[in-house]
Amino acid sequence: MTANVYLDHNATTPLRPAAQAAMIAALSDPGNPSSVHGFGRAQRRIVEDAREHVARLAGVGTGQVVFTSGGTEANNMALANDDPHAVLVSAVEHASVLDSASAAGRIPVDANGIVDLDALGRLLAGATVNVIAVMLANNETGVIQPLADVASLAREHGVRLHVDAVQAAGKLALDLENLGADTLSLSAHKIGGPMGVGALIVRDGLALSPLLKGGGQERRRRAGTENVAGIAGFGAAAEAALADLDSAGGLARLRDRVEAALGAEHDVVVYGARAPRLANTSCLTMPGVAAETQVMALDLEGIAVSAGAACSSGKVEASHVLAAMGAEDTRAGEAIRISFGWNSTDADADAVVAAWRKVHATAQGRRGEAA
Amino acid sequence: MSVAGSTIYLDYQATTPTDARVVEAMLPFLNEQFGNPHSTSHAFGWEAKDAVEAAREELANLIGAEPREVVFTSGATESNNLAIKGVGRFYRERRPHIVTLVTEHKCVLESVRRLEREGNRVTILGVGADGLVDLDELAAAIDDETALVSIMTVNNEIGVIQPMAEIGALCRSRGAFLHTDAAQAAGKVPLDVNAMNIDLLSISGHKMYGPMGIGALYVRRRPRVRLEPLFDGGGQERGIRSGTLPAPLCVGLGTAARLAADELASEAERLGALRGRFLNAIRARVPDMRLNGSAEKRIPGNLNLSFPGTDSEQLMAALGGVAVSSGSACTSAEVEPSYVLRALGVEDDLARASLRIGLGRQTTEDEVDRAVDQIADEIERQRSPDAQSVA
Numbered sequence: 104m105t106a107n108v109y110l111d112h113n114a115t116t117p118l119r120p121a122a123q124a125a126m127i128a129a130l131s132d133p134g135n136p137s138s139v140h141g142f143g144r145a146q147r148r149i150v151e152d153a154r155e156h157v158a159r160l161a162g163v164g165t166g167q168v169v170f171t172s173g174g175t176e177a178n179n180m181a182l183a184n185d186d187p188h189a190v191l192v193s194a195v196e197h198a199s200v201l202d203s204a205s206a207a208g209r210i211p212v213d214a215n216g217i218v219d220l221d222a223l224g225r226l227l228a229g230a231t232v233n234v235i236a237v238m239l240a241n242n243e244t245g246v247i248q249p250l251a252d253v254a255s256l257a258r259e260h261g262v263r264l265h266v267d268a269v270q271a272a273g274k275l276a277l278d279l280e281n282l283g284a285d286t287l288s289l290s291a292h293k294i295g296g297p298m299g300v301g302a303l304i305v306r307d308g309l310a311l312s313p314l315l316k317g318g319g320q321e322r323r324r325r326a327g328t329e330n331v332a333g334i335a336g337f338g339a340a341a342e343a344a345l346a347d348l349d350s351a352g353g354l355a356r357l358r359d360r361v362e363a364a365l366g367a368e369h370d371v372v373v374y375g376a377r378a379p380r381l382a383n384t385s386c387l388t389m390p391g392v393a394a395e396t397q398v399m400a401l402d403l404e405g406i407a408v409s410a411g412a413a414c415s416s417g418k419v420e421a422s423h424v425l426a427a428m429g430a431e432d433t434r435a436g437e438a439i440r441i442s443f444g445w446n447s448t449d450a451d452a453d454a455v456v457a458a459w460r461k462v463h464a465t466a467q468g469r470r471g472e473a474a
Numbered sequence: 475m476s477v478a479g480s481t482i483y484l485d486y487q488a489t490t491p492t493d494a495r496v497v498e499a500m501l502p503f504l505n506e507q508f509g510n511p512h513s514t515s516h517a518f519g520w521e522a523k524d525a526v527e528a529a530r531e532e533l534a535n536l537i538g539a540e541p542r543e544v545v546f547t548s549g550a551t552e553s554n555n556l557a558i559k560g561v562g563r564f565y566r567e568r569r570p571h572i573v574t575l576v577t578e579h580k581c582v583l584e585s586v587r588r589l590e591r592e593g594n595r596v597t598i599l600g601v602g603a604d605g606l607v608d609l610d611e612l613a614a615a616i617d618d619e620t621a622l623v624s625i626m627t628v629n630n631e632i633g634v635i636q637p638m639a640e641i642g643a644l645c646r647s648r649g650a651f652l653h654t655d656a657a658q659a660a661g662k663v664p665l666d667v668n669a670m671n672i673d674l675l676s677i678s679g680h681k682m683y684g685p686m687g688i689g690a691l692y693v694r695r696r697p698r699v700r701l702e703p704l705f706d707g708g709g710q711e712r713g714i715r716s717g718t719l720p721a722p723l724c725v726g727l728g729t730a731a732r733l734a735a736d737e738l739a740s741e742a743e744r745l746g747a748l749r750g751r752f753l754n755a756i757r758a759r760v761p762d763m764r765l766n767g768s769a770e771k772r773i774p775g776n777l778n779l780s781f782p783g784t785d786s787e788q789l790m791a792a793l794g795g796v797a798v799s800s801g802s803a804c805t806s807a808e809v810e811p812s813y814v815l816r817a818l819g820v821e822d823d824l825a826r827a828s829l830r831i832g833l834g835r836q837t838t839e840d841e842v843d844r845a846v847d848q849i850a851d852e853i854e855r856q857r858s859p860d861a862q863s864v865a
Contacts, residue, residue: 109518115510115718123504130500130685133483133491139790140797141481143488172548172687175707175717199707199716292718297504299548299687299720314704315555316588317581326581327551328489328680330687333723398515407509407516 108454109407112293112444113242113270113384118336119295119445125153125339126297129332136329137320146331153338160294160341161268161287161304162278169303169324170334174269174290175199177303180314180325181265181286182236189233191226191262193218193248194427200236200267201423209427210237215378216246216428218253227260234263239271239282243411243424243440244375245384247275254283263309269293269301273344273445274351274381285309291333295445296340300333347445354443355382357452361441362387364456369463372434374425383444386425388437389459392466397439400465404458408441482796482841486775486832487630487658492726493683493835499729500685503722511721512710522721529728536731537656537675538666539692545711546724549689550657551581552704553676554624556691556715557653558585560701561622561674562594569621569650571595575607576817578626579655580802586624595619603819604768605634613644620650622674627659631801631814631830632767633776635663642671651699657681657689661734662742662773667692673699679723683835684730688723691715741835746774748833752842753777759850766815766828777831778815780824784856789829792852796845799830 109117118126129149134142136150151165158165171177174197182190182203190204195212208226211219218237226232237253240246250266257264266284268277273294279287287304291297303325305311311324318326344351362385365371374386389397394410401408411422425435441455483491503525511526513519527541534541547553562572562585574586576598583598590596597615601607607625616623623645628635638654645652653674656665660675661682667675675692679685693699693714707716756763756779766778781789786800801812811825820828829849833842 111510111513111516111518114513114519115508117506117508118504126504127497127501130492130497131494133489134797135485135489135680138485138488138797138799140485140799141794142483142485142797172552173717173720175705176548179705179707179716197707198709199705202706202716290718292510292720297720297722298510298718299723315551315581317554317579317584318551319580326555326584327549328678328686330548330685330723332492332685333687333720395515402516407513407518409513409515 107405108451110441110443110447110451110455111407111409112447113440113442114409115292115298116295116444117446118297119340119343121343122296122336122340126332126336129335136331149331149335150329153334156338156341157289157302160272160277160345161289162281163304167279167304167307169305169321170329171301171303171325172299172330173301174267174288174293176314177288177301178267179203180303180311181288182234183314184312185233189231190236191232191234192236193238195241195424196236196238197242197267197269200238204236210235212427214429216241216244216375216424217378218248220249220252220256223253223256227256227262232260232262234265236265236267238267240275240381241375241424242270243422244386245270245381246375247271247379247381250282250284258283270381273348274383276348279304279306286311291337291340294340294344297333297336300330300337302337351445352382354447357443357447357449358382358385358441360449360452361385361456365459372438374428374430374438383442385441386438387441388434389439389463389466390437391470392463393436394439397462400462401458404461406455406458408439408455410439480795482845484796484798484831484833484837484845486834487633487681487830488799488832489680489686490683490834491836492680492685493730493733495733496684496726496729500722500726503725509721511719512708526719526721526724529724532728533677533690533731536660536665536735537692538668540695543692543695545691545693545714546719547689547691547715548687550655550676550678550681553689553691554579554581554655555585556701556704557674557676558582558622558624559589559704561651561653561699562589563592563702564700565621566594569619571597571617571620572622572624573597573599573612573615573620574624575599575601575626577601577605577629577814578624579630579657582624582626582655601817604771605629605632605818606768606771607636607641609637609640609644612641616645616648616650620648622651622653624653624655626655627665628656628663628773629767629814630658631812632778632818633658633773634767635659635771635773638670638672646671658773661731661738662775664738667694679727679730682730682734685723685726688720688727690727742774745833745837748837748839748842749774749777751839752831752833752846755843755846756850759846760853764824766818766820775833778828779831780820780828781853782824782827784827784853786827786829788856789849789852793848795848800828801830
């Protein structure tokens with residue numbers, strides 16, 4: 104592996120040791136949690152113990168946690184019941200939310216990436232809307248939305264509110280009721296848990312028709328044999344993430360160190376810098392150097408970062424998030440995402456600064472030769 | 475296998491233990507190789523992607539498919555939902571008709587019923603007393619508007635193997651796609667999607683000694699089967715299934731597929747002998763027991779037996795040392811007799827007196843002998859006049 108400094112935690116996080124241990128223990132035990140014999144009951148206990156930890160992370164009761172195969176399934180499950188034309192989503196949502204809604208009626212955001220509440224009010228007044236979806240924190244910029252205001256608008260108009268909290272979980276304290284949300288999506292592998300498991304948190308009394316049917320698991324809300332080892336890892340990660348919530352805020356020190364060092368010397372744009380942001384995320388430009396070039400060069404320097412969301416990083420199209428913020432195409436095309444996580448250190452921040460400077464100097468030198 | 479004290483695990487159709495070699499293969503991806511396989515900008519992502527693609531090839535090899543025809547899912551339930559709803563919705567205008575069997579897994583039947591509510595036309599065929607489909611009846615059911623026939627290769631309760639090659643030839647000749655739920659078949663009976671003319675095939679990781687939370691759907695490219703996806707999102711799996719691929723689970727499934735392919739023939743022989751040993755021994759102790767489903771067209775690791783005059787719930791509760799089931803694990807908590815046994819014409823009192831015995835990779839002769847003793851002892855106890863009066 105060329106890269107050894109991993110600063111792409113918003114794409115996926117390394118598994119926390121506690122999650123790894125929980126998974127390995129669960130993998131070695133046989134049994135289907137729906138089976139009534141002792142093997143099955145032991146697996147059921149693992150699932151239900153994990154459910155408690157996930158519930159605590161989301162600030163809800165265990166009955167409100169529906170395990171899914173991940174954030175994408177959870178987002179789809181929250182929105183699939185509704186006619187796409189009655190689903191109103193913010194312009195900066197993850198693709199799994201964006202694609203569940205019709206293209207008509209996106210909630211715009213301002214230059215800082217914050218949803219335009221006046222526009223939301225107008226959209227709600229002017230169309231038949233069943234549900235709105237506004238993410239708590241953006242995966243590309245880390246910008247945190249004013250959900251209290253969004254929730255009160257939703258309540259006012261009697262529409263459901265879905266909150267994609269995949270990137271916020273473990274970084275911000277969550278509480279379904281305080282957020283005013285009806286549903287909330289979580290993904291294990293963004294909080295130091297395994298891939299292949301997530302959850303949809305569902306407000307008490309809200310009946311969603313299931314996306315996957317047949318088998319009756321998860322109180323008939325999500326069929327399919329539970330991913331016991333994955334759920335065990337999710338539970339352990341949720342427990343650890345909750346315990347680490349304070350130190351997760353401390354990642355701002357690493358991010359600010361990078362932004363101060365790079366922003367001071369160069370004509371660097373940091374997207375969302377004037378908005379409340381997740382402590383771990385920085386989306387910044389290297390003037391004159393395409394993002395793809397930067398990430399490849401940084402990889403050679405041993406730094407793993409990304410040019411945007413991982414699922415779309417195979418595509419070269421510009422980020423819909425930065426476009427919605429009104430970023431110029433050229434500038435947006437020069438933005439990379441640096442995202443810190445539970446195992447990041449000061450040395451990692453210094454390493455990315457040094458590598459970034461080297462890549463930048465090389466690019467400038469090349470431009471100098473060309474001129 | 476006897477974990478949980480000395481309890482003997484004979485419930486291999488509910489789930490199989492994850493093979494230690496599978497766990498071993500997964501470990502690096504739960505550790506230092508943790509990358510998101512869709513991250514294209516760094517080596518963490520590339521390594522994960524390479525591992526996922528190698529696993530895809532191993533899985534494709536098990537069923538005679540091309541790697542790019544394999545779509546990873548969260549399990550067989552999702553695969554079955556995706557195949558049936560996906561095809562049903564995509565072709566609804568021109569070919570609204572769907573055919574399936576009454577003995578299919580719940581997630582197939584529920585998906586078909588959902589399509590019916592959405593406007594598809596549905597035919598649900600019965601089966602013979604042996605659990606097998608009548609090919610003439612199937613031929614008569616398929617018409618010009620049939621988009622999909624969904625028939626499971628191996629039944630999860632009674633282990634019977636449907637004649638997939640004949641079914642496939644029939645469907646192909648009539649222009650209908652064939653989907654098969656192969657969750658109980660993959661790695662246990664030889665499968666070849668081309669020889670059998672199978673167009674869609676569902677696989678489950680945890681039914682073949684791989685991990686839970688992962689499965690796959692084979693989707694034929696020539697002639698191409700088109701699907702409406704269940705999930706919208708990042709467009710992974712060529713747009714058929716969005717969501718981050720769980721690299722460690724994919725690696726686990728690939729390894730499980732390779733091991734199953736390598737050991738399929740020898741394991742079938744070993745399990746066949748164990749099953750014969752079980753059947754002979756239990757028949758000697760309980761001569762009036764009945765075997766449900768075809769004796770010949772059956773996977774070697776399954777028995778479904780009715781013991782007249784007993785109650786399977788009471789049997790299972792009393793059998794502290796043997797883990798078996800009365801049917802599908804998903805419906806373990808239900809008190810209704812099995813709809814599969816009912817479809818075979820098994821009377822309700824016999825259906826309520828039936829046990830599913832699943833033998834597998836870690837089952838030994840000694841375990842079979844001990845399990846038979848314990849089960850037969852308990853049957854005799856339940857049938858004794860004392861027990862009757864207590865009940």
